Amino acid sequence: EAFPALDHGFVRVIDYMGDDGAVVQAARVSYGRGTKKVSEDAGLIRYLMRHWHSTPFEMCEIKYHVKLPIFVARQWIRHRTANVNEYSARYSILDKEFYIPEPEHLSAQSEINRQGRGDVLQGDEAARVLDLLREDSERAYRGYAEMLNQDDQGAALDPNRSGLARELARMNLSLNYYTQWYWKVDLHNLMHFLRLRADSHAQYEIRVYADIMIDILQRWVPMTSEAFRDYRLGGTHLSATGL
Amino acid sequence: EAFPALDHGFVRVIDYMGDDGAVVQAARVSYGRGTKKVSEDAGLIRYLMRHWHSTPFEMCEIKYHVKLPIFVARQWIRHRTANVNEYSARYSILDKEFYIPEPEHLSAQSEINRQGRGDVLQGDEAARVLDLLREDSERAYRGYAEMLNQDDQGAALDPNRSGLARELARMNLSLNYYTQWYWKVDLHNLMHFLRLRADSHAQYEIRVYADIMIDILQRWVPMTSEAFRDYRLGGTHLSATGL
Amino acid sequence: EAFPALDHGFVRVIDYMGDDGAVVQAARVSYGRGTKKVSEDAGLIRYLMRHWHSTPFEMCEIKYHVKLPIFVARQWIRHRTANVNEYSARYSILDKEFYIPEPEHLSAQSEINRQGRGDVLQGDEAARVLDLLREDSERAYRGYAEMLNQDDQGAALDPNRSGLARELARMNLSLNYYTQWYWKVDLHNLMHFLRLRADSHAQYEIRVYADIMIDILQRWVPMTSEAFRDYRLGGTHLSATGL
Amino acid sequence: EAFPALDHGFVRVIDYMGDDGAVVQAARVSYGRGTKKVSEDAGLIRYLMRHWHSTPFEMCEIKYHVKLPIFVARQWIRHRTANVNEYSARYSILDKEFYIPEPEHLSAQSEINRQGRGDVLQGDEAARVLDLLREDSERAYRGYAEMLNQDDQGAALDPNRSGLARELARMNLSLNYYTQWYWKVDLHNLMHFLRLRADSHAQYEIRVYADIMIDILQRWVPMTSEAFRDYRLGGTHLSATGL
Numbered sequence A, B, C, D: 001e002a003f004p005a006l007d008h009g010f011v012r013v014i015d016y017m018g019d020d021g022a023v024v025q026a027a028r029v030s031y032g033r034g035t036k037k038v039s040e041d042a043g044l045i046r047y048l049m050r051h052w053h054s055t056p057f058e059m060c061e062i063k064y065h066v067k068l069p070i071f072v073a074r075q076w077i078r079h080r081t082a083n084v085n086e087y088s089a090r091y092s093i094l095d096k097e098f099y100i101p102e103p104e105h106l107s108a109q110s111e112i113n114r115q116g117r118g119d120v121l122q123g124d125e126a127a128r129v130l131d132l133l134r135e136d137s138e139r140a141y142r143g144y145a146e147m148l149n150q151d152d153q154g155a156a157l158d159p160n161r162s163g164l165a166r167e168l169a170r171m172n173l174s175l176n177y178y179t180q181w182y183w184k185v186d187l188h189n190l191m192h193f194l195r196l197r198a199d200s201h202a203q204y205e206i207r208v209y210a211d212i213m214i215d216i217l218q219r220w221v222p223m224t225s226e227a228f229r230d231y232r233l234g235g236t237h238l239s240a241t242g243l
């Protein structure tokens, strides 16, 4: 089952290992002879979350297949505690698929948040932006295909030309083109990713993916997911001086 | 199924994710439109291994329950690319289980390998060593239990004493006492661990565990295991000057 | 300059790279043409800390030489985002140095915190514990030396014996024996370590080291140190439901 | 001192910590009482390299400022064992600087190496490719500036338009545009990076950077550099079956 994201992207779960029970099981390795059992699983999970006892959450693992625009991939890949295999544009030819925002997401630069968006563009300006994005994306692909000297079916456009190496031709494509990868991560670092990328400071386009993954989290590990919402997503941190 | 190791230890597989097919699947994310497929799975796996294209191997994950002497755990934990939850001797009381080597593994310091073993000790010397190890281990536990003020059943030895905190009392135990943990790792870093710890330079006691895990590897991912044996374990590296 | 820790340990700074200025410099890579500069360095550092924008703190690095009891080393090494070289007890002979707590740190198991200490032991019980720790530690080293067949000067105790390999003999030593290592870490992960190990839930003996390192932090990166105290050490986290 | 790379890029060393001496010093932590010293530093470094005893090399650290095309940055960032701060195109406006290959690097797709380059393009085809790359890059920037509604001096092009948010407008730029970052890494993982990226299988454009960094390595840590050339770069690995 692939969850659609943006205009051509998706998130698909390929495999996973462990669930709420595996978190609890690992935490309980610690509690052998001579201890009272923390009686309830959900309570133990909340306790671990609250006290940043994060290693039991590392005992679960999930692997996704994700299709996403390159500029989103560039933000995503900064999370180093994951395993990745990406489609190779040195080896293979990228499809003609690029991201065009919905009109309601075409925002101006924010005046207050220097790294964010403000009001939605209106009328002519919005129309012009959409046209520009579409035209330039189309043109970029035409250049790409011509340099490769290859049509949609992989046949040579001009039998007298050799075609440029793929690893070079791809640099004509713009950052809204889609790529795809397998991405595997443990539950602790997934939540770290989601906390940063489902946040209002994150760019809308990566938030779309993070939100989908939060829904998946809810189904996969409901107890952990609830504790995560309470202590990471929804919580707030008071400084010593703020107390 | 727990594979016994040394006199009281074991290795048990708790869970795993992926197999040879998952390695191949991840590698093939790269090979989309416009490429010839590497036709054979085993061949592709050998190719990845030979060229240190290691990220597809990170797509598999395995989780073990391991019981091992503390001095072995101290070597093992140096491998940072893994996830661990260990039995807590602050929280719980350690069992009276310590490692005593088989006579044939009681070796002298090597004369040539400064970090290894030489000839096996004989006769009186061997007997004396075994006696010392046993006596001192027994005595260490007696001190531990007395400081804790607790008998085997968890009852107070002396009702007028409070008993020392577990986190302090445990420091009386020696490095041959057993601990246990859950240990989870991806296939690439597992092979890195096995290469270093199944090696003749590694201490015999950790090699016992590594050898068991190599057998498990063989059953879990037979193609990867074979490539690993050929290119990592059995191979050799020639320097530029050695060529 | 070595800062003493516990009865035989120490923390010594070997080298470091960068300071508060390096954090700010890295953060400002992001702020090129078309932006207002965050005017003040301390303010920028507080901002980064508050928003968990942690990568600029990774731009500083520090390397220590630490001498510490093995049971403390076992907790410390769990922090994987560091670089370590430890004294080899396979290669070399450990000194006869073991940790004996000050009487005021000889506490009973806590009744309320299952992983901690309660009231300080008194009178006879305290005296008996100290005697036991000292005797057993002494005896462990006698066994070690006898198995090695080596005296303080490295001469054979008995010319007719070969002596047990060091990697085996060391397992007779108890967890309060001292080891030493070089430990190198970046500023972000150092603060993560300090937050967890200077905390009241951490065992007293590792807290002694963390407290020393917090003092060093204050001298090394005063602005970062202040932000750290306010937002990590002294702060508190409110859950969504607690708000 | 900035070492130029490609047409607009560079590599500049910002800071470093440690040198060959620091590697040796860390390795010797292991060799205390009861051992013969490995007498010579260069010999010890070669020994460590040959036996993959890599942790002493982690004791050195280096930090660069790098300017590089985005498609190169996408390959580079896959090396996770490093610390990065990149210029933010959400926050700031990218300069109009894009990579155009020298004619002698405009190669066709290789027939034998599916992930590489073959013969250099000639005559008209080469000219056409260069024109396309230049035109499309220029046009992409025109679209970018128009969407931002900003001229070179940061003044509004049209006072009646708000301008698109930077984080969105940048997606019109192509992968040959330049970005920049601070990149910090330890010596062991630097060599791992250089081994993979100075290799003939790596794309020419990243190899240019790796080659510069190998020259810097030579000046920084001459003994380590020599051992690296002999055992990593120049060496070869024989499989068990190849022996």
Ligand SMILES: Cc1cc2nc3c(=O)[nH]c(=O)nc-3n(C[C@H](O)[C@H](O)[C@H](O)COP(=O)(O)OP(=O)(O)OC[C@H]3O[C@@H](n4cnc5c(N)ncnc54)[C@H](O)[C@@H]3O)c2cc1C
Pocket: A080, A081, A082, A083, A084, A085, A086, A087, A088, A091, B030, B053, B054, B055, B058, B081, B186, B188, B189, B192, D078, D079, D080, D081, D082, D189, D192, D196, D197, D201, D202, D203
């Ligand atoms: C010629 C060439 C072709 C390539 N082609 C492709 C391709 O088609 N598709 C593709 O996706 N990639 C490709 N790559 C990238 C490659 O798969 C690696 O991502 C990249 O080389 C970084 O290597 P690394 O993981 O060893 O380095 P680092 O990330 O620096 O890691 C070094 C070591 O640290 C450990 N490590 C670090 N982080 C983690 C972690 N989070 N989890 C587990 N272990 C960790 C591992 O042991 C790893 O080997 C290619 C690389 C080269 C050189």
Ligand SMILES: Cc1cc2nc3c(=O)[nH]c(=O)nc-3n(C[C@H](O)[C@H](O)[C@H](O)COP(=O)(O)OP(=O)(O)OC[C@H]3O[C@@H](n4cnc5c(N)ncnc54)[C@H](O)[C@@H]3O)c2cc1C
Pocket: A030, A053, A054, A055, A058, A081, A186, A188, A189, A192, B080, B081, B082, B083, B084, B085, B086, B087, B088, B091, C078, C079, C080, C081, C082, C189, C192, C196, C197, C201, C202, C203
């Ligand atoms: C009071 C206290 C009690 C504890 N009790 C126990 C116990 O009973 N049993 C027990 O086993 N441990 C216990 N621990 C240890 C604890 O589980 C952690 O191992 C330790 O605190 C290190 O924390 P860390 O993993 O965040 O640090 P680091 O290892 O330095 O990691 C920092 C961050 O880097 C990332 N990271 C680094 N390496 C990896 C990797 N290989 N894979 C994935 N992500 C990685 C993670 O995001 C991690 O949070 C206790 C610790 C404390 C402070």
Ligand SMILES: Cc1cc2nc3c(=O)[nH]c(=O)nc-3n(C[C@H](O)[C@H](O)[C@H](O)COP(=O)(O)OP(=O)(O)OC[C@H]3O[C@@H](n4cnc5c(N)ncnc54)[C@H](O)[C@@H]3O)c2cc1C
Pocket: B078, B079, B080, B081, B082, B189, B192, B196, B197, B201, B202, B203, C080, C081, C082, C083, C084, C085, C086, C087, C088, C091, D030, D053, D054, D055, D058, D081, D186, D188, D189, D192
């Ligand atoms: C025979 C033998 C003798 C040894 N003797 C000694 C000794 O005398 N003293 C001693 O201290 N140790 C000794 N060791 C331990 C050794 O130095 C390593 O700590 C251990 O082998 C783990 O190897 P690793 O770091 O490659 O593994 P991992 O920690 O699993 O790392 C795998 C790779 O991931 C990357 N990586 C992971 N974490 C980090 C990080 N935090 N920072 C940077 N890169 C990272 C690196 O590229 C690393 O190579 C010995 C090991 C062996 C096998």
Ligand SMILES: Cc1cc2nc3c(=O)[nH]c(=O)nc-3n(C[C@H](O)[C@H](O)[C@H](O)COP(=O)(O)OP(=O)(O)OC[C@H]3O[C@@H](n4cnc5c(N)ncnc54)[C@H](O)[C@@H]3O)c2cc1C
Pocket: A078, A079, A080, A081, A082, A189, A192, A196, A197, A201, A202, A203, C030, C053, C054, C055, C058, C081, C186, C188, C189, C192, D080, D081, D082, D083, D084, D085, D086, D087, D088, D091
């Ligand atoms: C809203 C927002 C704005 C951002 N703006 C910018 C920007 O302008 N410029 C910019 O460059 N980046 C920016 N970033 C990216 C940010 O700096 C991080 O790179 C990204 O969020 C990944 O976070 P991480 O390092 O905690 O995650 P991971 O890489 O998954 O690491 C998790 C933890 O593991 C440990 N760890 C993992 N790998 C290493 C390693 N190699 N060395 C040491 N510790 C390690 C650390 O403790 C780390 O906190 C932004 C991110 C967000 C969310």
